[in-house]
Amino acid sequence: MLLAVLSGFLLAAAVPWLYKLLQGRINWALALLPAGLTVYFASFMPEIAAGDQVLVSYNWIPSLDIQLSFLLDGLSLMFALLISGIGTFILLYAGSYLHGDRDLPKFYIFILAFMASMLGLVLSNNLISLFVFWELTSITSYMLIGYHHEQLKSRKSALQGLLVTVGGGMALMAGLILMGSVAGTYEISEILNNGDVIRDSGLYTGILILILIGTFSKSAQVPLHFWLPNAMAAPTPVSAYLHSATMVKAGVYLLARLNPSLGETELWHTILPLFGALTMFTGMFLAYRSTEIKKILAYTTLMALGTLTMLIGIGTELAIGAAMTFLLAHALYKASLFLVAGSLDHSTGTKDITKMGGLARIMPITTYAAILAALSMAGIAPLFGFIAKEMLFEAVLESNYLTSFLLVLTVATAMLGVAIGGVIALRPFFGARKETPSKPHEAPFAMWIGPATLATLGLLCGLLPFLPERGILSAAVTSVYGEYESFYLTLWHGFNLPLMLSIASIAVGVLLFFGWDAIRARLLWLDKVFAYGPERGYEKALDGMNWTAQWQTRVLQNGYLRYYLLTILATLIGLVGYTLFTGYEPRLLFDFVGVQFIEAVIAILIVLAAVVAATTHSRLGAVVSVGVVGFGVALVYVLFSAPDLGITQVLVETLTVLLLVLVLFRLPEFLDLSSTAARMRDAVVAVAVGSLFTLLLLTATELQLHDPISQFFVENSEPEGHGRNIVNVILVDFRALDTLGEIFVLALAAIGVYAMIKFRAEEYKK
Structure with missing residues (x-):
């Protein structure tokens, strides 16, 4: 299992070498990995369909009880x-679509890393490892969306997607950590069995809101939906992969995965259907207003993500069954449609669907795939999308929350979906032949095998719905909902209200x-x-962030050391001083009992030397005063047995004084460059810091928060450190790293002294 997840990263690392070896045939070689992974995961289908799970765990951070564990059940x-099946066709398609592109090896590296990240995300059985893979999908998708980095639009779209998803990811991280803390474990399989503990916790509302922010940002729910259509700046193979089975469904996956723990509450049944329904209708309405084929498909992806979120929020057995069915149907038709869109763009040189027409005879295989996939999206029998739509209507009708609201938006969305399906299936391929920037031609084999296969699977699943039901969907419903009683798929449910609505x-x-x-023109x-x-x-938020960064750079990072020190010290005074005076009772009693005469003299000398160093106009006087302070501190160490x-x-003080002498005498004389007010300000800050530390x-x-540690050293010096000289044992054994640091300091001082001696010797030779 671990090798299956990491194989994508390993193959990505080998891409530069493989590209030199295979050149234009590399896509066929790389596609063997996801094809093999598809076969590998398919081998678990009998076991998973029987109700079993596969758990694999590796030690990762045992001290924090964090494992690198994987869970394979129906949902994952x-x-x-x-991910692996559609990824196979994406790699084949990309080799032909991006043939001759100078950055093609870079594309393969990023797409393989992205695929591996998604596999790690959906298979993770640990909240922390899941979050790591979650962020890896954001980073790799950022590189994929910004693939055409020389274009401003690509860079802006990639940054927008990264900021929105990673910003939501920070909230998700907090929510997952809180969930693990409440449940007492980060293992998802254990958390799913203790849903009552989380729902009964006082932190449930906070956990749910934080996790929803993360999932809504990833799956582009309203009002965070705007980044998804802009991600169409990515090459078409990337768009097809992101929108069909991977990144944008990561949020939906996490909602489905955590449904047993976070679901079954009024908050869950209200927030998810509400935002899901709004996203569903918004996406399809925006699709109806668009003419660029990739933008149309992107908006219909919003519709699908909203639909899935709404169904998971409804949470009934029928709704969960409809969600899993719709998820599979959408993956099949959406991947096919995006690949068709890329073939149309590649063939005609335009993405505008109003500028295409009469391509059916020229591109028969592409036409076949487009018609089947678009009809499935529209919910036309006997395609698999029709079964999903029937179940959607039925689930909404049985909803216990917001039923009328959800039903109106669902029916309106279905109407618009039929219209959009017709636009995609008919406008480019039928009607009068239109002139296009490029002479149209049928896509090469590597570009039509994917959409044709996926569209055909959508037809077969519609005609033989028991195959996906028994193969994977029943197990997926069990993973999300629990044991089901009446989930089954059929093409014909009889004359009922869902059929009438359809x-x-x-x-x-x-x-x-x-x-x-005509309608689109009226909506302009x-x-x-x-x-x-x-x-x-x-x-506006981004502009505000940039303005803040520029302001703090001008004010705080202006290149003047004095302002850096002032900022640091003022912050120190404010935070530490506030904590000291509000959380503790400062001790102002000065007890001089037991202070020896020599100690008092040294202390007075240090204070006087510091004052002289800060006020003198003589370089030599300043150096000597600093030296007195340093050597005075050394005497204090000696007097107190250190x-x-x-x-x-x-040694360090000697080196410092010598360096100061050598440097200062090569500089101009002291000048009063600071105003009196500035010096007074510095004096106030210095006195405040000194008083605070006093x-x-x-x-x-x-x-005395703890017992003195000295007794520990006395008792353990000989048995643990094998030495009777307690000080030596402390330095060599108990504080070995501290002693090592002092050795480095001494070595550095010796090197400095040697360098100065050599420097002076060279000067004398000259």
Whole structure:
């Protein structure tokens, strides 16, 4: 299992070498990996269909009880099959679509890493490892969306997707950590069995909101939907992969995975259906207004993500069954449609669907795939999308929350879906032949085998629905909902209300299809309204962030060391001082009992030397004063039985004084460059810092939070350190790293002294 997840990263590392070896045939070689993974995961289908699970665990961070563990059940198996199966066709397609591109090896590296990240995400059985793979999908998708990095649009779209998803990822991380803390484990398989513990916790609301922010940002729910259509700046193979089975469904996957733990609450049954339904209708409405084929498909992906979120939120057995069925149907038709869109663009040189027509005879295989996939998206029998739509209507009708609201938006979305399906299936291929920038031609084998196969699978699943039901869907429903009683798939449910709604949606959808041009023209005034939508808020937030960065750079990072020190010290005074005076009782008692005369003299000398160093206009006086401070501190170490520190201090202080002498005498004389007000300000800050640390030391000496550690050293010096000289044992054994640091300091001082001697010798030779 671990090798299956990591194989994509390993193969990505070998791409540069393989590309030199295979050149234009590399896509066929690389496609062997996801094809092999598809076979590998498919071998688990009998076991998973029987209700079993596969758990694999490796030690990762045992001290934090974090494992690198993997869970293969119905839900993760379905996603793994989609990721690897569709990934096979994506790699084949990309080799032909991007043939001759100078950055093609880079594309293969990123797409393989992305595939591996998605496999790790859906198979992870640990919340922390899941989050790691979650962020890896954001990073690799950023590189894929920005593949054409020389174009400003690609860079902006990639950055937008990264900021939105990673921003949501930070909230997700907090939610997952809180969930693990409440459940007492980070293992997902254990958390799923303790849902009551999380739902009964006072932190449930916070956990749910944080996780929903992360999942909604990833799966582009309203109002965070704007980044997804802009991600169409990516090459078409990337769009097909991201929208069908991978990144944008990661949020949906996590919602489905955590349904047993977070679901079955009023908050869950309200938030998810509400945002899901709004996203569903918004996506299809925006698709109806668009003419660029990739944008149309991107907006219909929003529709699908909203539908899945709504169904998971409804949470009934029928709704979960409809969600899993719709997820599979969408993956098959959406991957096929995006690959068809790439073939049309590759063949005609345009993405505008209004500028295409009469291509059926020229591109018969592409036409076949487009018609089947588009009809499945529209929910037309006998395609698999029809079964999914019937179950969707039935699930919404049985919803216990927001039923009327959800039903109206669902039916309206289905009507628009029929119209969009007709636009995609008919406008480019039938009607009058239109002139295009490039002479159209049928796509090569590597580009049509994927969409044709996937579209055909959509037809077979519709005609033989028991195959996907018994093969994977039943196990997926069990993983998300639990044991089911009545989930089954069939093409014919009899004359019932869902069928009537389906017929009505088809009838109105046909009218919307024929009126597409006229209605779309009448909706152009909405462009001004949408200009003030969520994307404008994102842009304003980004501008504000850039303004803040520029401001703090001008004010805080201006290149003047004095301002850096002032900022650091002022922050220190504010935070530490506030904590000291509000959380503790500062000790202002000065006890001089037991202070010897020599100690008092040294302390007074240090204070006077520091004052002189800060006020003198003589370089030599300043150097001498600094030296007095340093050597005075060394004497304090010696008097208090720390000869090792005293020796180190003497050596470093000697080197410092010598360096200061050598440097300062090569500089101009001292000048009063600071104003009196600036010097007074610096003096106030210096006195405040000194007073603060004096209070901290006096307070610390009065606090005894733990027993003295000295007794530990006395008792363990000989048995643990095998030495009777306690000081030596402390330095060599108990504080070995500290002693090593002092050795480095001494060595550095010796090197400095040697360098100065050599420097002076060379000067004398000259």
